[in-house]
Amino acid sequence: MESLWTRGYARLGTLLDRRECEAIRSLYAQPELFRSKIDMARYRFGRGEYQYFSYPLPARIDELRRELYGQLLATAKEWTAALSRQQEYPDELSSFLEQCKSAGQSRPTPLLLHYQAGDFNCLHQDLYGEIFFPFQVVVCLSRPDEEFTGGELLLVEQQPRAQSVGHSIRLEQGEAVVITTRYRPVKGSRGYYRTSFRHGVSPLLSGERYTLGIIFHDAN
Numbered sequence: 001m002e003s004l005w006t007r008g009y010a011r012l013g014t015l016l017d018r019r020e021c022e023a024i025r026s027l028y029a030q031p032e033l034f035r036s037k038i039d040m041a042r043y044r045f046g047r048g049e050y051q052y053f054s055y056p057l058p059a060r061i062d063e064l065r066r067e068l069y070g071q072l073l074a075t076a077k078e079w080t081a082a083l084s085r086q087q088e089y090p091d092e093l094s095s096f097l098e099q100c101k102s103a104g105q106s107r108p109t110p111l112l113l114h115y116q117a118g119d120f121n122c123l124h125q126d127l128y129g130e131i132f133f134p135f136q137v138v139v140c141l142s143r144p145d146e147e148f149t150g151g152e153l154l155l156v157e158q159q160p161r162a163q164s165v166g167h168s169i170r171l172e173q174g175e176a177v178v179i180t181t182r183y184r185p186v187k188g189s190r191g192y193y194r195t196s197f198r199h200g201v202s203p204l205l206s207g208e209r210y211t212l213g214i215i216f217h218d219a220n
Helices: 002-007 018-029 059-082 093-102
Strands: 009-014 034-039 049-053 111-116 120-124 135-140 148-150 153-158 165-169 175-180 183-188 191-201 204-215
Touching: 002 009, 002 183, 018 059, 018 111, 018 204, 059 093, 059 135, 059 183, 059 204, 111 120, 153 175, 175 191
Parallel strands: none
Antiparallel strands: 009 175, 034 049, 049 111, 111 204, 120 191, 135 175, 135 204, 148 204, 153 165, 153 191, 183 191
């Protein structure tokens, strides 16, 4: 995934069809499936809300999480080596989650986000402990221009001793993008150095937008 190396994100194409998107976003109204609900305004994270799933995850989301971990594993190992990080990523997601659990991180992190007109998400990083996977995946569950306007995914890269670089990413319904969780390695004259990333969502101008977030490490 060359775009991950050069931009810190890569489009994955359409992972879910319309029926699957509508089925997943309908889960938002079933509180028994979630471990917590966050009002962004209360914590000054922005405006809108999201809910973290409980274990066991819904089957389709669990399947996506395992499949995507496998697809991103090789690049995760390459990034770790480039930045000389002391973190191992096993071949199976279940083994990685056991690492998280041993470090006191046992709460699931996949989530559904819900935005309405005027809502937005401040720039942030999704780090929940010492153990983290370098990538996470965002899937749009609503139809842009038909069900909502605005609400683009935002990425901001802080370069050492330079101005920040911003990216605005529009996603179609069912389309996914993988983004860096924290930073990306950049080749310099003396080896690799890191640039830090934060992500957020621009204000929704109209309508209603649901998003699925797939984070691979668990939380403490």
